[in-house]
Structures are given as structure tokens and as C-alpha cells.
Amino acid sequence: MKKIIFAVLAAVMVISLAACGGSKTSTKTEQTTAPAATQSATAEPTADASDNENSGTTDNILVAYFSATGNTRTIAEYIADSAKANIYEIVPEIPYTDEDLNYGNDDSRTSTEQNDPSARPAISGTVENMERYDVIFIGYPIWWGEAPKIMYTFLENYDFTGKTIIPFCTSGSSPIGTSAINMKPSAPGADWYDGDRLDSSSTREDIASWVEKFDLGTE
Numbered sequence: 706m707k708k709i710i711f712a713v714l715a716a717v718m719v720i721s722l723a724a725c726g727g728s729k730t731s732t733k734t735e736q737t738t739a740p741a742a743t744q745s746a747t748a749e750p751t752a753d754a755s756d757n758e759n760s761g762t763t764d765n766i767l768v769a770y771f772s773a774t775g776n777t778r779t780i781a782e783y784i785a786d787s788a789k790a791n792i793y794e795i796v797p798e799i800p801y802t803d804e805d806l807n808y809g810n811d812d813s814r815t816s817t818e819q820n821d822p823s824a825r826p827a828i829s830g831t832v833e834n835m836e837r838y839d840v841i842f843i844g845y846p847i848w849w850g851e852a853p854k855i856m857y858t859f860l861e862n863y864d865f866t867g868k869t870i871i872p873f874c875t876s877g878s879s880p881i882g883t884s885a886i887n888m889k890p891s892a893p894g895a896d897w898y899d900g901d902r903l904d905s906s907s908t909r910e911d912i913a914s915w916v917e918k919f920d921l922g923t924e
């Protein structure tokens with residue numbers, strides 16, 4: 706039964722990915738325009754507003770995201786632009802290859818990790834001065850209805866007590882479901898929004914409207 710459901714999902718995903726291909730738009734930061742595998746270990750390019758082309762950067766908002774194939778990256782960049790936030794890419798210490806991402810293979814890396822409750826894939830680099838952020842958007846692709854385990858690694862690496870976390874995800878078709886709720890124990894002291902699935906083909910304007918839902922104090 707699981708295989709049949711996944712075959713349907715896979716078909717939807719192929720269509721979705723094809724539709725999204727090449728739609729990446731770079732933001733102001735060098736980090737987010739470079740391929741993940743080549744990015745620097747300490748990845749917080751906009752942390753110093755003086756280095757930032759966008760002088761309106763709001764110092765207390767961070768968009769932290771993981772993206773294996775680029776869809777979530779595009780949305781994260783739009784969010785960062787709209788919220789005038791800093792942006793941080795969660796880069797796996799060991800990059801995911803195409804074979805790792807093969808959801809049709811029960812023995813692929815992603816299959817194995819997602820089936821292992823204790824899996825915490827290592828991250829290359831850290832967020833400098835996490836204490837400065839009050840609001841953190843966290844973005845990820847849906848993998849079998851859940852957030853990739855590397856998101857748990859990220860959350861467990863920092864103290865989010867008193868901070869607001871706003872989850873967002875992209876997917877072939879699955880909703881955000883319980884993927885964000887299931888991460889809450891990894892950042893227990895935070896105030897969590899429910900979060901949303903954002904369509905990979907969303908425009909910058911679509912995402913700006915979504916960001917407006919939140920009272921970020923950036924106006």
C-alpha cells in the first residue's frame with residue numbers, strides 16, 4: 706500500500722519538479738546563490754548588516770533552511786527578502802547525492818535516515834550569534850511526510866528558548882501535516898507557529914503576502 710501511495714506521490718513530484726526547474730532567483734547573499742556543496746562552513750553572510758547590500762535588514766529575524774534540490778531555497782530567499790531577514794542554509798556535512806535522494810530505494814540514505822528516529826545528519830557550519838534572533842523561519846522539503854532529519858540536528862544544536870519559530874516546507878503535493886509538530890520536542894522552549902506548505906512555484910509576491918501574515922515588526 707505504501708508503495709502505491711508513494712508511486713502516486715512520485716508522479717506528482719516529477720511534474721512539480723519539472724515545473725520548478727530553473728526558477729531559482731538569487732537574493733542579496735552570496736551564500737544562497739552558490740551550490741550547496743561549495744558553500745562556506747560558517748554560513749551567515751548577512752549577519753553583519755554593514756556587509757549587506759540591503760541596508761534594511763532586520764537583525765533579529767533569520768530564515769534557516771535546508772534544500773536538497775533547490776525548491777526550498779528559492780522560497781527561503783523570497784521570505785528573507787520580504788522579511789528583510791538574514792538567511793542561513795543548513796548544509797549537510799556530507800552532501801546528498803541523487804542516489805541518496807532516491808525515494809524508490811528502501812536502502813537509500815534518505816530512506817535509512819528517515820526510518821531511524823535517532824538519525825541526526827551532521828551539519829557543516831553554524832549560525833553565528835543565534836542569540837540575536839527573536840524570530841526564525843525554518844524551511845525544509847517534505848520527505849515521506851516528515852521534515853528531513855537534518856532539521857532535527859539543526860534545532861538540537863541551539864537554544865531556542867523564548868524565540869518564535871515559523872516553519873515552512875515545500876513538497877510534491879503533501880501538506881505540512883504533522884512534520885513541524887513532530888520537531889517541537891527538538892526546540893522545546895520556543896513558540897511555534899503551525900507553519901505552512903508553500904508551493905515551489907510561488908512568486909515573490911505570493912511569498913510576500915504570506916510573510917505579511919506574521920507580525921514581524923518590519924514595517
Ligand SMILES: Cc1cc2nc3c(=O)[nH]c(=O)nc-3n(C[C@H](O)[C@H](O)[C@H](O)COP(=O)(O)O)c2cc1C
Binds near residue numbers: 877
Ligand atoms: C527522499 C524524498 C522524499 C520525498 N517525499 C515526499 C513526500 O512524502 N511527499 C511529497 O509531496 N513530496 C515528497 N518529496 C518531494 C519533495 O518534498 C519536493 O520535491 C521538495 O520541493 C524538494 O525540496 P528541495 O528542492 O528544497 O529539496 C520527496 C523528495 C525526496 C527526495
